Ligand SMILES: [Zn+2]
């Protein structure tokens with residue numbers, strides 16, 4: 001190896017060079033002294049140690065290894081190291097996988113920035129730099145550890161002490177800028193690599209802080225804080241290495257993203273996570289917040305986690321993170337599905353039927369309603385099948401399909417099919433009963449009898465069974481989406497002339513069959529076309545008061561007599577109308 005200055009341009013590729021073998025796409029010469037990255041060591045620490053072995057600055061080492069680029073910010077360094085991980089590993093003679101995994105863990109606070117963009121739709125510059133354990137740095141041949149660099153890093157698991165955040169001399173976090181890249185090769189790793197700043201904030205280009213970080217007196221921490229640090233580090237690491245990987249937290253199966261977000265949300269609820277991006281945040285409050293979050297998340301079950309949260313005044317049902325109402329705040333923020341399962345699961349039994357539907361309480365773990373276009377991969381638990389589309393409310397008919405009405409309340413003839421269609425729509429929906437009734441084309445006064453219907457079901461002790469039946473139906477329909485857009489059908493049928501015209505062209509004639517019979521044929525066609533019940537139809541389809549009793553028998557007779565006309569009329573509408581209905585005339589769940 002021949003050292004050259006970082007400033008010198010790379011040698012031109014002559015004809016002789018191109019004949020050399022290029023292993024793995026890189027032109028790599030392994031250097032004579034191997035310097036492997038240690039388990040848990042930061043890339044910065046590794047590069048600084050390696051550069052010291054060769055008697056060059058880290059910047060020169062990077063240039064010599066072929067990562068020749070101007071590096072002025074820690075973010076730039078992280079990108080370059082990730083890009084050239086294989087090259088650096090080969091040059092310094094260490095396993096590629098080790099460098100890859102260490103490179104993935106550079107700039108650990110970008111995970112918190114990701115959280116901010118997911119949950120608060122804002123971004124922040126990623127804070128760089130690292131806290132440290134003075135005792136660890138006092139060990140022979142020390143190195144800097146990756147688990148010190150996150151803002152959630154609070155304790156040293158080996159020495160049981162508080163990690164020191166800033167250097168007492170320069171008042172900044174070591175490694176927070178890229179100035180260490182040009183430090184003298186003989187600088188010991190336990191000295192602060194920062195350049196001190198002038199009162200104006202500009203760095204003094206010619207000076208180093210060089211404070212001996214081993215000389216700081218350690219501050220002892222309790223076991224809870226150490227556990228909280230470990231859990232935060234473990235959740236963070238799994239998120240960074242593989243955000244979609246699974247783990248169990250409070251006995252609930254979650255992805256690494258959901259678990260890390262849950263930690264951030266709990267911390268956020270106590271200290272406002274934004275404040276951690278300022279220099280002078282309250283570290284004692286952060287330690288308390290992490291300890292409390294750790295206690296909640298390391299509970300053995302969701303209900304134990306809810307009890308713990310109550311003790312610690314977290315996951316307040318009236319607070320911003322896991323509110324149980326009013327309905328208009330539910331969609332205002334992104335909700336973490338793990339914390340939702342913990343909080344909503346604990347209050348489930350006390351909620352009204354309407355709220356239980358809104359929170360999807362028929363599932364093993366309840367969940368918050370979310371917007372249609374929301375990213376379900378991190379707002380839904382894996383058991384809620386986030387990849388499967390939700391049931392489109394437009395595909396729910398005015399009354400449930402005959403075979404799907406829950407019969408546990410006995411009576412299925414009068415109100416049940418409409419009340420259950422409304423309840424099916426209400427699952428995961430924040431809209432009030434009145435709006436849902438309107439949406440299904442039901443009379444606006446429908447909300448009152450439907451509420452009474454469900455109250456009666458609750459009084460009779462059948463509610464859990466009814467909720468389970470509706471939830472099963474909804475999940476079944478997610479797998480078998482109805483092929484009819486009933487909303488569109490209701491809009492088309494809103495103008496009765498469309499139906500009458502189609503029936504007439506299909507061969508129905510009021511002169512031949514009589515006025516009353518023709519009226520009934522139109523009504524029955526309306527029922528089949530919209531998936532509705534004529535008792536809830538608006539003028540002019542509506543029946544006269546004395547008629548409903550006989551309608552049930554009339555239905556099957558009309559279907560038998562005029563089935564062919566209905567099919568032809570529908571085909572005509574599906575091919576010739578300007579507003580064409582899609583799908584078949586009628587549909588039923590398989
Ligand atoms: Zn230590």
Ligand SMILES: [Zn+2]
Nearest residue numbers: 167170192209
């Ligand atoms: Zn310093």
